[in-house]
Amino acid sequence: MESFVNEVNFFEGNNPEDIVAQYGTPVYVYNERILRKRIRNVAGVVKKFPYKANFSMKANSNLTILKIVLEEGLNADAMSIGEVKLLELAGFPADRIFFVPNNVSDDELKYAIDKGITVSLDSISQLERFGRLSPGARCAVRINPGIGAGHSDSVVTAGKNTKFAVEEKDIPELLETARKHNLKIVGINQHIGSLFMAPDPYLAAVTNLLRIAHKFDDLEFIDFGGGFGTPYHKLAGEQEFDINLLTEGIEKLLGDFIAETGKQILFKSEPGRYVVADSSVLLGRVYATKENYDKKYAGTDIGQNVLVRPTLYGSWHDVEVLRDGKPVLPSSGTEVVSVTGNICESGDIIAKERELPVIKEGDLVCVLDAGAYGYSMCSPYNSRPRPAEVMICEDGSVKCIRRAETFEDLIRLF
Ligand SMILES: Cc1ncc(COP(=O)(O)O)c(C=O)c1O
Numbered sequence: 001m002e003s004f005v006n007e008v009n010f011f012e013g014n015n016p017e018d019i020v021a022q023y024g025t026p027v028y029v030y031n032e033r034i035l036r037k038r039i040r041n042v043a044g045v046v047k048k049f050p051y052k053a054n055f056s057m058k059a060n061s062n063l064t065i066l067k068i069v070l071e072e073g074l075n076a077d078a079m080s081i082g083e084v085k086l087l088e089l090a091g092f093p094a095d096r097i098f099f100v101p102n103n104v105s106d107d108e109l110k111y112a113i114d115k116g117i118t119v120s121l122d123s124i125s126q127l128e129r130f131g132r133l134s135p136g137a138r139c140a141v142r143i144n145p146g147i148g149a150g151h152s153d154s155v156v157t158a159g160k161n162t163k164f165a166v167e168e169k170d171i172p173e174l175l176e177t178a179r180k181h182n183l184k185i186v187g188i189n190q191h192i193g194s195l196f197m198a199p200d201p202y203l204a205a206v207t208n209l210l211r212i213a214h215k216f217d218d219l220e221f222i223d224f225g226g227g228f229g230t231p232y233h234k235l236a237g238e239q240e241f242d243i244n245l246l247t248e249g250i251e252k253l254l255g256d257f258i259a260e261t262g263k264q265i266l267f268k269s270e271p272g273r274y275v276v277a278d279s280s281v282l283l284g285r286v287y288a289t290k291e292n293y294d295k296k297y298a299g300t301d302i303g304q305n306v307l308v309r310p311t312l313y314g315s316w317h318d319v320e321v322l323r324d325g326k327p328v329l330p331s332s333g334t335e336v337v338s339v340t341g342n343i344c345e346s347g348d349i350i351a352k353e354r355e356l357p358v359i360k361e362g363d364l365v366c367v368l369d370a371g372a373y374g375y376s377m378c379s380p381y382n383s384r385p386r387p388a389e390v391m392i393c394e395d396g397s398v399k400c401i402r403r404a405e406t407f408e409d410l411i412r413l414f
Contacts, residue, residue, distance in 0.1 A: 001235055003320055003327040004368050005281065008034065012396040015325040016283055016364060019390060019398055025364070026284040026302045028375050028389040030401070035065065035279035035371075036394070039072040041243050042228070042271045049254050050266045054098055056226050057083055059272030059372040062389055064401035066090035069275070077270050081108045084117065098223070100142065100189065100270075101126075102164065109133055120189050120223075122165055124177050131181025140187030140223070141166060141174060145208040147192055147201065165190065171215050184218050191225030191270060197238075199246040202227060206250060210257045213265075223268035224250075230277035232369050235318045241274065273372035280371030282307055283322075286363045287342075296337040298359040303341030304348045305381040307367060307374055311347045319350065321357045322364040328357040339365055343382050375402075380410055 001007055010031055011019075020027060042053040054077040055069045061083060067090045069076060075096040078084045081104075087097050099112045100120045106129065112119050113134045120140035121127040130139060144165035166174055178185050192205045206224050213222055228246070231238035254267055284302035291297070309315035319339055321328040335358050339351040350367060359365070378386045385405030392398055 001237065002329045002331060004234055004318065005320060005322075005366060006327055010034075010281060010392075012392045014392060014396065014398055016322055016366070017325040020283055020285070020364065022398075023388045023390055023400065024404060026282055026300075026306045026387045027404075028280050028282055028370060028387060030062075030065070030280045030371060030389065030391040032068070032279075032391055032394050035068060035276065036072060038275050038279060039069060039074060042269065042275055043072065043074060045243060045247055045269060046250055046254065046267055047247065048251050049258065050264075052266060052268050054223070054268055054270045055275055056270045056272030057087065058376060060276040060374070061086055061376050062401055063090055064391060065276065066092070070096075074275075075268075080104075081111050084112065084115075088115075098140075098189075098268075098270075100191075106133060113137065118187065120187065124166060124170060124174050127174060127177050127183070128181075131177065131183050134183075136182040136184075138184045138186045140189055140221075141185055143168070143171075143188050143190050143209060143212055145190050145192065145205050145212065147205050147208060168212060171212070175215075185216055186218055187221040187223060188213060188216060188219065189223035189225065189268070189270070192227060194227050194273060195229045196227055197229040197231065197241055199242070199249050202246065203249045203253065206253050210253060213257070214261070219263065219265060221266040221268055223270060226270040226272050226274070228269075228271050228274035230273055230369055230372070232277075232316050232318065234278075234368070235320075276371035277369045278371065280369075280374060282367040282370035282374060284341075284365050284367070286359055286361055286365060289359060289361055295353070296335060298337050298339045298363075298365070299342065300339060300350070300365050301342050302339075302350055302365065302367060303343035303382070303384060304345060305343055305379050305384050306341070306387055307350065307370060308377045308379070309373055310350050310352075311345070312377075317350065317370065318368040319354065319356060320366040320368065321359050322366050323360070325364075327366075328363070330355075330357050333358055343384070380405065383407075383410060385410055 054075045077098040077100050094116045097117045099117050120142045122142040142165040144167045229241045284300040286298050288299035304311040334355045341348040388404035389402040391401045
């Protein structure tokens with residue numbers, strides 16, 4: 001594929017130059033049509049049995065996006081009380097929020113308890129704390145199934161090298177702690193990690209969690225976590241994550257479990273990235289081109305403060321070059337260039353030594369798959385205010401869904 005934005009008509013007939021003329025660069029641009037399609041895909045992962053997908057909002061916490069997620073019928077999981085409050089602001093009722101925190105204080109737990117939000121405890125020590133605060137309550141626990149998967153060690157959240165969850169050998173002590181406080185463990189959840197492109201590791205983890213589920217008597221739900229991948233190398237032909245293949249595998253496992261146990265269980269998942277990644281591109285302007293010791297650089301205003309994934313994980317994002325609002329296609333000639341940002345760090349590189357269409361000063365770069373862990377991981381490092389987010393609606397109109405920060409926003413806390 002030479003151009004993703006052309007292939008899917010990402011800008012829906014709008015000229016990206018008009019968008020940046022109004023909102024500046026850098027700017028996150030979302031496509032509502034693609035977003036809704038992804039949401040519907042995850043909502044249908046399991047059809048034969050009771051199932052609910054929870055959107056993992058750490059991937060994207062924009063209020064407009066949360067409202068769309070709610071409207072489409074997904075539930076949501078939150079990692080902090082800040083996330084819980086955003087979900088409440090978007091209109092999510094307590095029974096559609098799942099609080100899955102890590103190492104939280106009494107105050108955070110109390111907030112969720114008072115609101116009647118189901119909490120998943122991620123260690124025996126946190127279960128003990130929860131039990132002291134809310135004896136007799138219903139809760140869930142996060143299990144580490146001993147299997148992890150992901151695109152980088154930093155996002156593998158299960159297995160033998162992670163801080164997350166309770167390992168299987170500690171379940172007797174966990175149950176004892178629950179008994180002591182008269183807690184009812186109504187759910188178990190797991191999250192093995194992020195970004196796998198084939199269902200196998202997920203199905204292996206589902207199999208394992210279903211086996212572990214036999215150790216709990218009062219289960220009402222089992223949550224298998226997120227992690228469904230997005231093809232970040234789509235320009236090179238990488239194919240989409242095959243949701244149908246996942247459905248086939250998972251429904252077989254769930255069918256066997258129900259036949260064996262006769263239990264009425266709600267099954268859940270927690271996808272974040274898959275829902276939002278390819279519904280957004282990040283536009284930035286090229287302000288300088290240069291050669292340093294025979295290496296070419298295109299200097300843009302997309303710093304690591306705006307999109308940190310390449311710096312943090314060495315992640316790959318496809319990059320397109322736009323001139324006069326249209327993609328410059330690789331077939332017009334390419335060169336090897338590093339696309340960098342404007343931050344005072346050597347690691348401030350969006351795309352390292354990439355073969356790209358020849359970039360000129362004044363071009364726009366269009367970073368693909370920016371919707372997940374993009375804006376939600378932004379920072380004002382180097383005192384650069386965070387960018388705006390805009391959405392191209394299904395009717396083709398463009399609306400601002402978060403204004404750009406200003407210098408005044410940055411200094412408000414002093
Ligand atoms: C507990 C939990 N659930 C769900 C997710 C979402 O993962 P992904 O965005 O890969 O689907 C994460 C990501 O870190 C997580 O920690």
